[in-house]
Amino acid sequence: MQPTTVQQFAKILAASSDTAFLCATSRLLEPLGYEVVHATDGNNAIEAARSFQPDAIIVSLSSGRIGDLELCRRIKGDAPTSSIPVLLIVNAEADKDCEQLPDYEADVCLLAPLSEGELLVNVARLAERHRVELFHKEQPHTGGCDDSYKTSRAGQISSVAEAACKPRDLTALSDTAESRVTNGIAQAELFEMVMRAKQEWEATFDAMSDGIFIFDHSKRLSRVNRAGARLEDSLPHQLLNRRCCEILRVGESGAAGCIVERIINEGRSATIEVTPDKLQRPLLVTVEPVKEDGAVVGAVCTVRDLTELREIEAVARERHSLLMSVLDCARESIFALDAEGVIQWCNKATSETSGYAMDEIVGKHLLATVPEAEHARVTEYFMRALNGEPQSYEMSYRAPDGHLRYSLVDEAPLIIDWRTTGVLAMARDVTQQKLVRERAAQSDKLRALGQLASGVAHDFNNALAAILGRAQLLRRLVTDEHSLQNLDIIQTAAEDAAATVRRIQTFARQSQTKTYASLDARSILRDSIEITRTRWENDAQARGLQYDVELKIETPLFILGNVSELREVFVNLIINAIDAMPQGGRLLISGAREDGRARLRFADNGTGMLEEVRVRIFEPFYTTKGAHGTGLGLFISYGIIEQHGGAISVESMTSQGTTFTLDLPASEEKVVKGELPQITDDVAPLSILVVDDEDFVRETLVEMLSAFKHHVSERASGAEALEACERRKFDMVFTDLSMPGMDGWAVARGVRHRQRNAKVVLVTGYGTNATPPHDAEEIVDEVLGKPFDFNQIREMLARLSVKMVST
Incomplete structure (x- = not known):
């Protein structure tokens, strides 16, 4: 027969009138392999000792209960139980009673309170000793030797030396005894290590800030730490054996409502947030099933008090709200991009400035609205900022209405937790400033060009004055027909050159004085047609094109205005119409008096305009002619018509042509010029x-x-x-x-x-x-x-x- 280890099937009888002590003993010993039975009074203890035959009996002596001492005497005085070792635990007040006991009444007497490790070691030693003695008694030997194994009242062998004199296999007996004692000591040391680990685990268990509740298969609480007990405003041992639905009231009683019961029944984990009425604090409850061999044998419930977290979240929300308010009050556009250049967040100014809704901006790539020609440059600046080098540059983007807008952008790396996650950008809209700069540059350019044109016109006029004057002087002297024809050619060429110079002077706008008078619109339109004739007739014919420019105004149409400015408007509209008919075409200029207003229409059958072009046609510096246009002609014309108290509008359809309509104040009277005096050559010499x-x-x-x-x-x-x-x-x-x-x-x-x-x-x-x-x-x-x-x-x-x- 081979002995088993002390944990395997070792039987312990715990006798005490304190049920809490009995439960604590079971929780301590049963996980280690002991079989524990309880007895709450002396008669039950004697009966259990006789029938159960434990390896050790633990008797807890409560204060003032001398009956427990009598129990020890009865156990040692009863033959069937006299050899079972007894561990007596007494508290400080009952310590004096322990001194009155005879030697045979208890094997070990311990003073409470004692540690669990101390209790485990003594129980293991007593149980091992008892089982070793039983083993020796069961060994075969010659007759008459039974009395040679004398035991003390504690059940120990009285004399190994005496037993060695008996005729039997004493060597085997000695080896077995030595092995048993050594094994017992090793087991006791192991138990002591286990107990230290258990104490450390329990210290950790109780030190946790979250409440931990452990329920058995019957849904009753078997273990709880101090944090959990505090949530119930109780002590840990007072909560033991309660039903799960009574703890924290995390659900209604019954399998359908109680989360712990539901988890044990269904075998899956769950997490809920509850606010128990008695606590009025938010709790995060997580329940995990405990399984053995695939079967659910209990559940572990972790409860975290979210009050502090909620307070921190409230402060964080308040600060976040404050930060968002500050950012939304900023006039600059502020937005964050990830490492791929996708916008992750933007402030209100970004939406207001760009014209896009915030949900349209977030998730859009930085280059989505940037003209393709600028992609490489903007990407280079972005990558530099992402690599830790702040950048400042000007970029353009297309607004929802199709207009190009300009921003001055500052970019810096966006660092979170010491890691660059993207780029933070701040942009200031400089569209107006850029337009002003461009307008000023264009104005300077035009001013310089005007000054140049003025100087050229002056020099040309001097030369033409001599040419035209001399030609006319010669005509007075020459009578030969052929010579007269030649002089006529010279005179015509000089007059045409003079008309060209006048157009240059009109462009230079030498006069800023505005004199409004009653003017015949037909006369000004005829002049404008003649001024542009070189463009729509001579140049066109040289390119193989044919233009038909027709003036259709049947009756005099008088308007109030400045002749030079109105001529400039008419010339601009004629030139624009010619440019809109690159393959040739027809321009019809018509007009009539309607309700006290003079309405002039310039209708061509050219290529027409897209709607997005039409709505911008009067913007300064906006041109569809590329480098060949200044974008000022229609802008200036619009301003001139407005200064005259009129209006200019445009209608256009692609491939069907364009019509400009001018609405101007009509003049009620025709200016009647005084008759010129009779011009003769008979003026007295001066x-x-x-x-x-x-x-x-x-x-x-x-x-x-x-x-x-x-x-x-x-x-x-x-x-x-x-x-x-x-x-x-x-x-x-x-x-x-x-x-x-x-x-x-x-x-x-x-x-x-x-x-x-x-x-x-x-x-x-x-x-x-x-x-x-x-x-x-x-x-x-x-x-x-x-x-x-x-x-x-x-x-x-x-x-x-x-x-x-x-x-």
Whole structure:
């Protein structure tokens, strides 16, 4: 027969009137393999000891209960139980009773309170000793030797030496005894290690901040830590053996309501959040089933108090709300991108500035609305920021209405938990500033171009004045028909060149003075058609194209406005219509008086416009002509019409053409010009002074005036002219406007100061719109633009002669 280890099937009888002690003993010993039975009084204990034959008996002596001492005496005095070792546990008050006991009443007496490890070690030693003694008694030996195994009242062998004298196999007996004792000691040490581990586990179990409830297969509480007991406002041992549905009231009683009972029945885990009425605090309850061999034998319930977490979350929400309010109050667009360039979050300003809804922005790639031409540049800046290098750059994007908007973007790496997760960007809309800068640049460009055009026009007019004047002078002398034809050609070419120069001067807009008068729209439209004829006729024919520009206004149509500005508008609309018909076409200009308004329509049959182009057609610097357009023509025209108290609108359909409609105030009266005086060559000879620094222009004008039999003197500078006025009286003085040293205005002022009745004519290559000084009307009687011809000079001399007679 081989002995088993002390844990295997070792039987322990626990006798006490304290049921809590009996339950605690079972919880301690049964997990280690002991079989434990309980007895709550002496008679039951004696009966259980006789029938159960335990390996050890534990008797707990309560304060003042001498009956427990009697139980020890009865166990040791009863033959069937006398050899069973007894462990007596007494508390401090009953300690004096233990001293009154005879030697045979208990094998070990321990003083409470004692540790579980101490109890386990003593129980293991007593049980092992008892089982070793039983083993030796069962060994075979010769007759008459039974009394040689004497035992003490504790059931121990009284004399091993005496037993060795008996005729039997004492060597085997010694080896067996030694093995048993060694095994018992080893088992006791192992139990002590187990108990230390158990104590450490229980210390950890009780130190946990979450409440832990362990339920057995019958759904009753078998273990709870201190945190769990605090949730029930109780002590751990007071909660033991309660039903699951009584704990924390986490569900209604019954399998359908109680979460623990449901988990044990269904065998799956669950987590719920509850707020028990008695606690009024949120709890997170997690229940996990405990399984053995696939069967559910209980459940572990973990309860976490969420009060502190909820308070932290409330503070976090408050701070998050504050941060969001601050970010939403920011005027700059702020948005966060992940490492792939996808927008993860944006503030309100991002939506308001871009025109996209916030849910349209979040989840969209940074390059989604950026023009393709800028993709590489924007990506490069983004990657630099992602690699830790802050960036600042200007980018453009297309708004929902199709317009390009511009932003100044600052990017920096977005670092979370010491790791770069993306890029944080802040953008400031600079669309208006950019437009202002572009407008200023365009204005500077146009101003410079205007100044250049003005200077070129002046120089051309000087040359044309000499050419046209000389040609007309020769015509008065030549009688040969062929020569006259040649002179006519020269004169026509010079006049065409002069018309071109006038268009340049119109572009340069030399005059800023606005004089509104009653004007015949038909006359201005005819001039505009002639001004653009080179574009729609000569140039077109050279390219093999045919344009039909028709003016269809049957009756006079008078409007109130400034002739030069309205001419500019009409010229712009004609040129735009020609550009909209790249393969040739027809432009019909019509007009009528309607309800006191003059309505003019420019209708072409060109390519038409898309709606997104039509809505932007009057924007400054917006052009569909690329580098060939400035984007200012229609913008300026729109402003001019508005300043005239009118309106301009456009209708267009793709492939069907475009119609511009102008609505202008109609003039109630036609300006009736006074009849010009009869112009003849019989004007009495006058004394005339001509002042010009350009010799060929001066000499031409002198000869043309001399042809009318006048006495003409000439000077090359203003100083010389004023000096001549000091010595001699002149009826008229023709002075060039642009001269070095002293300009024409200064000469006119000097002449008026010296000879008040002399008529002064300002001759200028800048046209008749030369910007006058404040006293222009007092010092200058007429303005003669270059180039000039005989008819102009004759008419001017006639007008001035009439004025001279009247004064």
